[in-house]
Amino acid sequence: MSHCVWLYHRFPLSFREVEELMLQRGVIVSYETIRRWCAKFGQASANGLRRRRPRPGDKWHPDEVFIKVSGELKYLWRAVDQDGNVLDILVQNRRDKAAARRFFRRLMKKTGAVPRVVVTDRLRSYGAAHREVMPCVQHRQSKYLNNRVENSHQPTRQRERAMKGFRSVGGAQRFLSAFSGISPHFRPRRHQMTAHNYRAEMTIRFAIWEQITGAVGLATTI
Structure with a gap:
Protein backbone atom coordinates (compact mmCIF):
# COMPACT_ATOMS: atom_id res chain seq x y z
CA MET A 1 0.00 0.00 0.00
CA ARG A 53 9.38 18.87 10.07
CA PRO A 54 10.87 21.76 12.03
CA ARG A 55 8.82 24.85 12.69
CA PRO A 56 8.24 26.94 9.55
CA GLY A 57 10.59 29.81 8.81
CA ASP A 58 9.67 33.42 9.47
CA LYS A 59 9.72 34.46 5.81
CA TRP A 60 6.65 33.41 3.84
CA HIS A 61 6.21 33.38 0.06
CA PRO A 62 2.52 33.17 -0.97
CA ASP A 63 1.54 32.90 -4.63
CA GLU A 64 -1.37 31.79 -6.77
CA VAL A 65 -1.63 30.04 -10.14
CA PHE A 66 -4.63 29.05 -12.20
CA ILE A 67 -5.63 25.43 -12.60
CA LYS A 68 -8.45 23.88 -14.60
CA VAL A 69 -11.18 22.01 -12.73
CA SER A 70 -13.77 20.41 -15.04
CA GLY A 71 -12.72 22.88 -17.72
CA GLU A 72 -13.21 25.94 -15.50
CA LEU A 73 -10.43 28.21 -14.28
CA LYS A 74 -9.77 28.08 -10.53
CA TYR A 75 -6.87 29.41 -8.49
CA LEU A 76 -4.42 27.38 -6.47
CA TRP A 77 -3.00 29.41 -3.59
CA ARG A 78 0.26 28.15 -2.15
CA ALA A 79 2.72 29.43 0.47
CA VAL A 80 6.24 28.25 1.23
CA ASP A 81 8.85 29.45 3.71
CA GLN A 82 12.40 30.58 2.89
CA ASP A 83 13.58 26.95 2.88
CA GLY A 84 11.01 25.91 0.29
CA ASN A 85 8.81 23.96 2.73
CA VAL A 86 5.16 24.06 1.70
CA LEU A 87 3.10 25.70 4.44
CA ASP A 88 -0.37 25.23 2.96
CA ILE A 89 -2.38 25.14 -0.27
CA LEU A 90 -5.93 26.24 -0.98
CA VAL A 91 -8.07 25.98 -4.13
CA GLN A 92 -10.40 28.97 -4.57
CA ASN A 93 -12.63 30.42 -7.27
CA ARG A 94 -11.10 33.91 -7.22
CA ARG A 95 -7.92 35.79 -6.49
CA ASP A 96 -9.40 38.94 -4.98
CA LYS A 97 -9.02 40.52 -1.54
CA ALA A 98 -11.46 38.10 0.11
CA ALA A 99 -9.58 35.09 -1.27
CA ALA A 100 -6.21 36.48 -0.15
CA ARG A 101 -7.60 37.30 3.30
CA ARG A 102 -9.00 33.80 3.69
CA PHE A 103 -5.69 32.26 2.69
CA PHE A 104 -3.67 34.42 5.10
CA ARG A 105 -5.96 33.56 8.01
CA ARG A 106 -5.83 29.88 7.13
CA LEU A 107 -2.02 30.02 6.99
CA MET A 108 -1.66 31.56 10.43
CA LYS A 109 -4.18 29.14 11.95
CA LYS A 110 -2.55 26.07 10.42
CA THR A 111 1.04 27.01 11.26
CA GLY A 112 0.22 28.60 14.61
CA ALA A 113 2.72 31.35 13.79
CA VAL A 114 3.01 34.86 12.43
CA PRO A 115 5.79 35.56 9.91
CA ARG A 116 8.43 38.25 10.16
CA VAL A 117 8.04 39.16 6.49
CA VAL A 118 5.69 38.21 3.66
CA VAL A 119 6.98 38.31 0.07
CA THR A 120 4.41 38.45 -2.75
CA ASP A 121 4.08 39.56 -6.34
CA ARG A 122 2.37 42.84 -7.21
CA LEU A 123 -1.21 41.56 -7.07
CA ARG A 124 -3.11 44.29 -5.20
CA SER A 125 -5.23 41.75 -3.33
CA TYR A 126 -2.19 40.78 -1.27
CA GLY A 127 -1.61 44.31 -0.07
CA ALA A 128 -5.25 44.86 0.88
CA ALA A 129 -5.50 41.53 2.73
CA HIS A 130 -2.14 42.06 4.43
CA ARG A 131 -3.17 45.43 5.86
CA GLU A 132 -6.30 43.85 7.31
CA VAL A 133 -5.02 40.48 8.58
CA MET A 134 -1.37 41.06 9.55
CA PRO A 135 -0.63 44.80 9.52
CA CYS A 136 2.43 44.47 11.80
CA VAL A 137 4.19 42.07 9.41
CA GLN A 138 6.63 43.48 6.88
CA HIS A 139 5.32 43.12 3.32
CA ARG A 140 7.58 43.08 0.25
CA GLN A 141 6.08 43.14 -3.23
CA SER A 142 8.12 42.39 -6.32
CA LYS A 143 7.75 40.10 -9.33
CA TYR A 144 11.43 39.15 -8.96
CA LEU A 145 11.46 38.00 -5.32
CA ASN A 146 9.03 35.08 -5.45
CA ASN A 147 10.96 32.46 -7.41
CA ARG A 148 10.95 30.20 -4.35
CA VAL A 149 7.20 29.58 -4.47
CA GLU A 150 6.96 29.72 -8.26
CA ASN A 151 9.39 26.80 -8.48
CA SER A 152 7.19 24.98 -5.98
CA HIS A 153 4.34 25.02 -8.52
CA GLN A 154 6.24 22.90 -11.07
CA PRO A 155 5.46 19.43 -9.60
CA THR A 156 1.78 20.40 -9.49
CA ARG A 157 1.86 21.30 -13.18
CA GLN A 158 3.43 17.93 -13.99
CA ARG A 159 0.76 16.13 -11.99
CA GLU A 160 -2.03 18.20 -13.54
CA ARG A 161 -0.91 17.17 -17.03
CA ALA A 162 -0.66 13.50 -16.03
CA MET A 163 -4.17 13.58 -14.54
CA LYS A 164 -5.51 15.61 -17.50
CA GLY A 165 -6.92 18.17 -15.12
CA PHE A 166 -9.03 17.86 -11.98
CA ARG A 167 -12.70 16.88 -11.87
CA SER A 168 -13.88 18.84 -8.84
CA VAL A 169 -12.68 21.56 -6.48
CA GLY A 170 -12.96 19.24 -3.49
CA GLY A 171 -11.03 16.49 -5.27
CA ALA A 172 -8.31 18.93 -6.29
CA GLN A 173 -8.04 20.27 -2.73
CA ARG A 174 -7.81 16.79 -1.21
CA PHE A 175 -5.24 15.52 -3.68
CA LEU A 176 -3.03 18.62 -3.72
CA SER A 177 -3.07 18.87 0.07
CA ALA A 178 -1.62 15.36 0.32
CA PHE A 179 0.61 15.83 -2.70
CA SER A 180 2.19 19.01 -1.32
CA GLY A 181 3.12 17.12 1.84
CA ILE A 182 4.46 13.91 0.27
CA SER A 183 6.13 15.02 -2.97
Missing part, protein backbone atom coordinates in the same frame (compact mmCIF):
# COMPACT_ATOMS: atom_id res chain seq x y z
CA SER A 2 2.63 2.54 1.06
CA HIS A 3 4.68 1.81 -2.07
CA CYS A 4 1.68 2.57 -4.30
CA VAL A 5 1.01 5.83 -2.45
CA TRP A 6 4.67 6.80 -2.79
CA LEU A 7 4.78 6.04 -6.53
CA TYR A 8 1.60 7.99 -7.23
CA HIS A 9 2.61 11.10 -5.30
CA ARG A 10 6.29 11.12 -6.24
CA PHE A 11 6.04 10.62 -10.01
CA PRO A 12 3.59 12.03 -12.58
CA LEU A 13 1.86 8.65 -13.03
CA SER A 14 -1.77 7.66 -13.44
CA PHE A 15 -3.37 4.93 -11.34
CA ARG A 16 -3.16 2.55 -14.30
CA GLU A 17 0.56 3.26 -14.73
CA VAL A 18 1.15 2.54 -11.04
CA GLU A 19 -0.81 -0.70 -11.50
CA GLU A 20 1.48 -1.69 -14.39
CA LEU A 21 4.62 -0.92 -12.38
CA MET A 22 3.38 -3.04 -9.51
CA LEU A 23 2.55 -5.85 -11.93
CA GLN A 24 6.15 -5.76 -13.18
CA ARG A 25 7.19 -6.38 -9.58
CA GLY A 26 4.86 -9.37 -9.33
CA VAL A 27 2.23 -7.53 -7.26
CA ILE A 28 -1.30 -7.82 -8.63
CA VAL A 29 -3.48 -4.89 -7.56
CA SER A 30 -6.18 -3.02 -9.48
CA TYR A 31 -5.97 0.68 -10.25
CA GLU A 32 -9.24 1.22 -8.38
CA THR A 33 -7.68 -0.23 -5.23
CA ILE A 34 -4.68 2.08 -5.68
CA ARG A 35 -7.03 5.05 -6.03
CA ARG A 36 -8.80 4.13 -2.78
CA TRP A 37 -5.50 3.65 -0.97
CA CYS A 38 -4.25 7.06 -2.07
CA ALA A 39 -7.53 8.71 -1.07
CA LYS A 40 -7.59 7.00 2.33
CA PHE A 41 -3.92 7.05 3.36
CA GLY A 42 -2.40 9.90 1.34
CA GLN A 43 -3.43 12.75 3.64
CA ALA A 44 -2.60 10.78 6.79
CA SER A 45 0.90 10.10 5.45
CA ALA A 46 1.35 13.76 4.49
CA ASN A 47 0.27 14.86 7.98
CA GLY A 48 2.76 12.47 9.54
CA LEU A 49 5.58 13.92 7.46
CA ARG A 50 4.59 17.49 8.31
CA ARG A 51 4.64 16.74 12.05
CA ARG A 52 8.27 15.67 11.74
CA PRO A 184 8.65 17.49 -1.43
CA HIS A 185 9.79 14.80 1.00
CA PHE A 186 11.20 12.81 -1.93
CA ARG A 187 12.55 15.84 -3.79
CA PRO A 188 15.70 17.05 -2.00
CA ARG A 189 17.73 19.68 -3.80
CA ARG A 190 19.60 17.19 -5.94
CA HIS A 191 21.54 19.84 -7.85
CA GLN A 192 23.18 20.99 -4.60
CA MET A 193 24.29 17.51 -3.48
CA THR A 194 26.90 14.99 -4.49
CA ALA A 195 25.72 11.55 -5.58
CA HIS A 196 26.93 10.02 -2.30
CA ASN A 197 25.14 12.60 -0.16
CA TYR A 198 22.00 12.30 -2.26
CA ARG A 199 21.83 8.53 -1.76
CA ALA A 200 22.43 8.92 1.97
CA GLU A 201 19.70 11.57 2.22
CA MET A 202 17.21 9.46 0.28
CA THR A 203 17.96 6.44 2.50
CA ILE A 204 17.04 8.54 5.53
CA ARG A 205 13.90 9.85 3.88
CA PHE A 206 12.70 6.40 2.90
CA ALA A 207 13.31 5.20 6.47
CA ILE A 208 11.13 8.07 7.73
CA TRP A 209 8.47 7.18 5.15
CA GLU A 210 8.43 3.56 6.32
CA GLN A 211 8.03 4.70 9.92
CA ILE A 212 5.16 7.01 8.97
CA THR A 213 3.31 4.38 6.92
CA GLY A 214 4.21 1.38 9.05
CA ALA A 215 5.91 -0.34 6.11
CA VAL A 216 8.94 -2.59 6.54
CA GLY A 217 11.42 -3.82 3.95
CA LEU A 218 9.95 -2.09 0.90
CA ALA A 219 12.19 -1.51 -2.11
CA THR A 220 13.16 2.10 -2.60
CA THR A 221 13.77 2.13 -6.32
CA ILE A 222 11.53 1.64 -9.30
Whole structure:
Protein backbone atom coordinates (compact mmCIF):
# COMPACT_ATOMS: atom_id res chain seq x y z
CA MET A 1 0.00 0.00 0.00
CA SER A 2 2.63 2.54 1.06
CA HIS A 3 4.68 1.81 -2.07
CA CYS A 4 1.68 2.57 -4.30
CA VAL A 5 1.01 5.83 -2.45
CA TRP A 6 4.67 6.80 -2.79
CA LEU A 7 4.78 6.04 -6.53
CA TYR A 8 1.60 7.99 -7.23
CA HIS A 9 2.61 11.10 -5.30
CA ARG A 10 6.29 11.12 -6.24
CA PHE A 11 6.04 10.62 -10.01
CA PRO A 12 3.59 12.03 -12.58
CA LEU A 13 1.86 8.65 -13.03
CA SER A 14 -1.77 7.66 -13.44
CA PHE A 15 -3.37 4.93 -11.34
CA ARG A 16 -3.16 2.55 -14.30
CA GLU A 17 0.56 3.26 -14.73
CA VAL A 18 1.15 2.54 -11.04
CA GLU A 19 -0.81 -0.70 -11.50
CA GLU A 20 1.48 -1.69 -14.39
CA LEU A 21 4.62 -0.92 -12.38
CA MET A 22 3.38 -3.04 -9.51
CA LEU A 23 2.55 -5.85 -11.93
CA GLN A 24 6.15 -5.76 -13.18
CA ARG A 25 7.19 -6.38 -9.58
CA GLY A 26 4.86 -9.37 -9.33
CA VAL A 27 2.23 -7.53 -7.26
CA ILE A 28 -1.30 -7.82 -8.63
CA VAL A 29 -3.48 -4.89 -7.56
CA SER A 30 -6.18 -3.02 -9.48
CA TYR A 31 -5.97 0.68 -10.25
CA GLU A 32 -9.24 1.22 -8.38
CA THR A 33 -7.68 -0.23 -5.23
CA ILE A 34 -4.68 2.08 -5.68
CA ARG A 35 -7.03 5.05 -6.03
CA ARG A 36 -8.80 4.13 -2.78
CA TRP A 37 -5.50 3.65 -0.97
CA CYS A 38 -4.25 7.06 -2.07
CA ALA A 39 -7.53 8.71 -1.07
CA LYS A 40 -7.59 7.00 2.33
CA PHE A 41 -3.92 7.05 3.36
CA GLY A 42 -2.40 9.90 1.34
CA GLN A 43 -3.43 12.75 3.64
CA ALA A 44 -2.60 10.78 6.79
CA SER A 45 0.90 10.10 5.45
CA ALA A 46 1.35 13.76 4.49
CA ASN A 47 0.27 14.86 7.98
CA GLY A 48 2.76 12.47 9.54
CA LEU A 49 5.58 13.92 7.46
CA ARG A 50 4.59 17.49 8.31
CA ARG A 51 4.64 16.74 12.05
CA ARG A 52 8.27 15.67 11.74
CA ARG A 53 9.38 18.87 10.07
CA PRO A 54 10.87 21.76 12.03
CA ARG A 55 8.82 24.85 12.69
CA PRO A 56 8.24 26.94 9.55
CA GLY A 57 10.59 29.81 8.81
CA ASP A 58 9.67 33.42 9.47
CA LYS A 59 9.72 34.46 5.81
CA TRP A 60 6.65 33.41 3.84
CA HIS A 61 6.21 33.38 0.06
CA PRO A 62 2.52 33.17 -0.97
CA ASP A 63 1.54 32.90 -4.63
CA GLU A 64 -1.37 31.79 -6.77
CA VAL A 65 -1.63 30.04 -10.14
CA PHE A 66 -4.63 29.05 -12.20
CA ILE A 67 -5.63 25.43 -12.60
CA LYS A 68 -8.45 23.88 -14.60
CA VAL A 69 -11.18 22.01 -12.73
CA SER A 70 -13.77 20.41 -15.04
CA GLY A 71 -12.72 22.88 -17.72
CA GLU A 72 -13.21 25.94 -15.50
CA LEU A 73 -10.43 28.21 -14.28
CA LYS A 74 -9.77 28.08 -10.53
CA TYR A 75 -6.87 29.41 -8.49
CA LEU A 76 -4.42 27.38 -6.47
CA TRP A 77 -3.00 29.41 -3.59
CA ARG A 78 0.26 28.15 -2.15
CA ALA A 79 2.72 29.43 0.47
CA VAL A 80 6.24 28.25 1.23
CA ASP A 81 8.85 29.45 3.71
CA GLN A 82 12.40 30.58 2.89
CA ASP A 83 13.58 26.95 2.88
CA GLY A 84 11.01 25.91 0.29
CA ASN A 85 8.81 23.96 2.73
CA VAL A 86 5.16 24.06 1.70
CA LEU A 87 3.10 25.70 4.44
CA ASP A 88 -0.37 25.23 2.96
CA ILE A 89 -2.38 25.14 -0.27
CA LEU A 90 -5.93 26.24 -0.98
CA VAL A 91 -8.07 25.98 -4.13
CA GLN A 92 -10.40 28.97 -4.57
CA ASN A 93 -12.63 30.42 -7.27
CA ARG A 94 -11.10 33.91 -7.22
CA ARG A 95 -7.92 35.79 -6.49
CA ASP A 96 -9.40 38.94 -4.98
CA LYS A 97 -9.02 40.52 -1.54
CA ALA A 98 -11.46 38.10 0.11
CA ALA A 99 -9.58 35.09 -1.27
CA ALA A 100 -6.21 36.48 -0.15
CA ARG A 101 -7.60 37.30 3.30
CA ARG A 102 -9.00 33.80 3.69
CA PHE A 103 -5.69 32.26 2.69
CA PHE A 104 -3.67 34.42 5.10
CA ARG A 105 -5.96 33.56 8.01
CA ARG A 106 -5.83 29.88 7.13
CA LEU A 107 -2.02 30.02 6.99
CA MET A 108 -1.66 31.56 10.43
CA LYS A 109 -4.18 29.14 11.95
CA LYS A 110 -2.55 26.07 10.42
CA THR A 111 1.04 27.01 11.26
CA GLY A 112 0.22 28.60 14.61
CA ALA A 113 2.72 31.35 13.79
CA VAL A 114 3.01 34.86 12.43
CA PRO A 115 5.79 35.56 9.91
CA ARG A 116 8.43 38.25 10.16
CA VAL A 117 8.04 39.16 6.49
CA VAL A 118 5.69 38.21 3.66
CA VAL A 119 6.98 38.31 0.07
CA THR A 120 4.41 38.45 -2.75
CA ASP A 121 4.08 39.56 -6.34
CA ARG A 122 2.37 42.84 -7.21
CA LEU A 123 -1.21 41.56 -7.07
CA ARG A 124 -3.11 44.29 -5.20
CA SER A 125 -5.23 41.75 -3.33
CA TYR A 126 -2.19 40.78 -1.27
CA GLY A 127 -1.61 44.31 -0.07
CA ALA A 128 -5.25 44.86 0.88
CA ALA A 129 -5.50 41.53 2.73
CA HIS A 130 -2.14 42.06 4.43
CA ARG A 131 -3.17 45.43 5.86
CA GLU A 132 -6.30 43.85 7.31
CA VAL A 133 -5.02 40.48 8.58
CA MET A 134 -1.37 41.06 9.55
CA PRO A 135 -0.63 44.80 9.52
CA CYS A 136 2.43 44.47 11.80
CA VAL A 137 4.19 42.07 9.41
CA GLN A 138 6.63 43.48 6.88
CA HIS A 139 5.32 43.12 3.32
CA ARG A 140 7.58 43.08 0.25
CA GLN A 141 6.08 43.14 -3.23
CA SER A 142 8.12 42.39 -6.32
CA LYS A 143 7.75 40.10 -9.33
CA TYR A 144 11.43 39.15 -8.96
CA LEU A 145 11.46 38.00 -5.32
CA ASN A 146 9.03 35.08 -5.45
CA ASN A 147 10.96 32.46 -7.41
CA ARG A 148 10.95 30.20 -4.35
CA VAL A 149 7.20 29.58 -4.47
CA GLU A 150 6.96 29.72 -8.26
CA ASN A 151 9.39 26.80 -8.48
CA SER A 152 7.19 24.98 -5.98
CA HIS A 153 4.34 25.02 -8.52
CA GLN A 154 6.24 22.90 -11.07
CA PRO A 155 5.46 19.43 -9.60
CA THR A 156 1.78 20.40 -9.49
CA ARG A 157 1.86 21.30 -13.18
CA GLN A 158 3.43 17.93 -13.99
CA ARG A 159 0.76 16.13 -11.99
CA GLU A 160 -2.03 18.20 -13.54
CA ARG A 161 -0.91 17.17 -17.03
CA ALA A 162 -0.66 13.50 -16.03
CA MET A 163 -4.17 13.58 -14.54
CA LYS A 164 -5.51 15.61 -17.50
CA GLY A 165 -6.92 18.17 -15.12
CA PHE A 166 -9.03 17.86 -11.98
CA ARG A 167 -12.70 16.88 -11.87
CA SER A 168 -13.88 18.84 -8.84
CA VAL A 169 -12.68 21.56 -6.48
CA GLY A 170 -12.96 19.24 -3.49
CA GLY A 171 -11.03 16.49 -5.27
CA ALA A 172 -8.31 18.93 -6.29
CA GLN A 173 -8.04 20.27 -2.73
CA ARG A 174 -7.81 16.79 -1.21
CA PHE A 175 -5.24 15.52 -3.68
CA LEU A 176 -3.03 18.62 -3.72
CA SER A 177 -3.07 18.87 0.07
CA ALA A 178 -1.62 15.36 0.32
CA PHE A 179 0.61 15.83 -2.70
CA SER A 180 2.19 19.01 -1.32
CA GLY A 181 3.12 17.12 1.84
CA ILE A 182 4.46 13.91 0.27
CA SER A 183 6.13 15.02 -2.97
CA PRO A 184 8.65 17.49 -1.43
CA HIS A 185 9.79 14.80 1.00
CA PHE A 186 11.20 12.81 -1.93
CA ARG A 187 12.55 15.84 -3.79
CA PRO A 188 15.70 17.05 -2.00
CA ARG A 189 17.73 19.68 -3.80
CA ARG A 190 19.60 17.19 -5.94
CA HIS A 191 21.54 19.84 -7.85
CA GLN A 192 23.18 20.99 -4.60
CA MET A 193 24.29 17.51 -3.48
CA THR A 194 26.90 14.99 -4.49
CA ALA A 195 25.72 11.55 -5.58
CA HIS A 196 26.93 10.02 -2.30
CA ASN A 197 25.14 12.60 -0.16
CA TYR A 198 22.00 12.30 -2.26
CA ARG A 199 21.83 8.53 -1.76
CA ALA A 200 22.43 8.92 1.97
CA GLU A 201 19.70 11.57 2.22
CA MET A 202 17.21 9.46 0.28
CA THR A 203 17.96 6.44 2.50
CA ILE A 204 17.04 8.54 5.53
CA ARG A 205 13.90 9.85 3.88
CA PHE A 206 12.70 6.40 2.90
CA ALA A 207 13.31 5.20 6.47
CA ILE A 208 11.13 8.07 7.73
CA TRP A 209 8.47 7.18 5.15
CA GLU A 210 8.43 3.56 6.32
CA GLN A 211 8.03 4.70 9.92
CA ILE A 212 5.16 7.01 8.97
CA THR A 213 3.31 4.38 6.92
CA GLY A 214 4.21 1.38 9.05
CA ALA A 215 5.91 -0.34 6.11
CA VAL A 216 8.94 -2.59 6.54
CA GLY A 217 11.42 -3.82 3.95
CA LEU A 218 9.95 -2.09 0.90
CA ALA A 219 12.19 -1.51 -2.11
CA THR A 220 13.16 2.10 -2.60
CA THR A 221 13.77 2.13 -6.32
CA ILE A 222 11.53 1.64 -9.30
